[in-house]
Amino acid sequence: MAGATVQLTGTDPAISQQAVTDNDGRFVFAHPQPGPVHLTITADGFAAHQFDGDLQPAQPLDVPQITLALATVNTEVKVVPPQVIAEEQIKEEEKQKALGFIPNYYVSYVPDAVALNPRQKFELAWKSTVNPVTFGITGVIAGIQQARNDFSGYGQGADGYAKRYGAAYADDAISTMIGGAILPSLFKQDPRYFYKGTGSRKSRLLYALATAVICKGDNGHWQANYSGLLGGLAAAGISNAYYPSKDRGADLVFQNALIGIGATAAANVLQEFVIRRFTPNLPSHDPANGSSGAGGKVHSLVGRAFSPFAPRTKDGD
Numbered sequence: 001m002a003g004a005t006v007q008l009t010g011t012d013p014a015i016s017q018q019a020v021t022d023n024d025g026r027f028v029f030a031h032p033q034p035g036p037v038h039l040t041i042t043a044d045g046f047a048a049h050q051f052d053g054d055l056q057p058a059q060p061l062d063v064p065q066i067t068l069a070l071a072t073v074n075t076e077v078k079v080v081p082p083q084v085i086a087e088e089q090i091k092e093e094e095k096q097k098a099l100g101f102i103p104n105y106y107v108s109y110v111p112d113a114v115a116l117n118p119r120q121k122f123e124l125a126w127k128s129t130v131n132p133v134t135f136g137i138t139g140v141i142a143g144i145q146q147a148r149n150d151f152s153g154y155g156q157g158a159d160g161y162a163k164r165y166g167a168a169y170a171d172d173a174i175s176t177m178i179g180g181a182i183l184p185s186l187f188k189q190d191p192r193y194f195y196k197g198t199g200s201r202k203s204r205l206l207y208a209l210a211t212a213v214i215c216k217g218d219n220g221h222w223q224a225n226y227s228g229l230l231g232g233l234a235a236a237g238i239s240n241a242y243y244p245s246k247d248r249g250a251d252l253v254f255q256n257a258l259i260g261i262g263a264t265a266a267a268n269v270l271q272e273f274v275i276r277r278f279t280p281n282l283p284s285h286d287p288a289n290g291s292s293g294a295g296g297k298v299h300s301l302v303g304r305a306f307s308p309f310a311p312r313t314k315d316g317d
Contacts, residue, residue: 154243179231
């Protein structure tokens with residue numbers, strides 16, 4: 001072993017000599033003091049070795065071959081439960097606000113984000129539902145519907161606006177809870193859209209469109225997005241309970257469910273190519289690691305303008 005340090009001390013510990021082994025591991029002390037000698041041999045990555053001998057006057061002392069043992073390395077491994085990591089990642093997602101104020105909770109820019117447990121899925125859905133921006137966007141949607149006299153059975157005036165507002169908010173809250181929390185918990189699926197950000201534009205476009213109907217399960221395997229598809233049908237069916245009679249029916253349920261799939265695909269394309277540019281405070285994203293994408297949620301706050309219920313047909317039009 002070349003480069004090992006050999007420390008020699010004799011009868012007087014305060015007096016010592018030092019040598020370094022050559023390429024063959026040899027070392028020599030030319031003029032040591034006779035008497036007891038103590039050698040300490042050290043080298044990086046190896047445990048120190050001790051040798052004691054007795055040097056007689058005018059006689060050489062040959063030290064037997066010394067073998068150094070590997071040093072013991074104490075390594076402390078801290079195991080962090082997955083739900084703790086997921087909670088930290090959710091906190092980062094809650095900082096994502098397009099244009100600095102529109103929450104964008106249901107998009108992950110971490111390709112290998114930890115799957116959410118049921119409590120976290122409900123927590124994310126609840127925060128999305130009660131966010132002040134949600135109420136504001138709902139008010140805009142209701143105002144547009146009133147100006148166009150959509151759902152004429154609600155009438156006009158403050159009463160008509162309140163009914164449209166309540167229906168629009170119910171659409172969003174029901175679809176968010178069912179498609180973003182209840183069904184993902186039952187089917188063990190991730191309701192978030194996972195930003196790809198790598199590859200050709202065509203591959204990214206196909207990925208964004210595909211994630212409207214497929215998603216990544218909590219087990220890491222790709223599968224049909226039962227949560228989003230059935231969630232859209234369930235939310236559309238429930239909406240028949242509060243929409244005017246002229247705007248109800250099984251045909252509208254399936255029609256709006258299909259529109260919802262297209263709306264989710266459009267929202268995913270926006271997330272992949274546009275929204276990230278206008279969203280500060282993003283976590284670091286390493287495209288080289290690939291993407292662990294998941295199906296887009298039926299209602300993302302940024303994608304809410306594409307609500308599957310917004311184009312709901314009215315009065316046979």
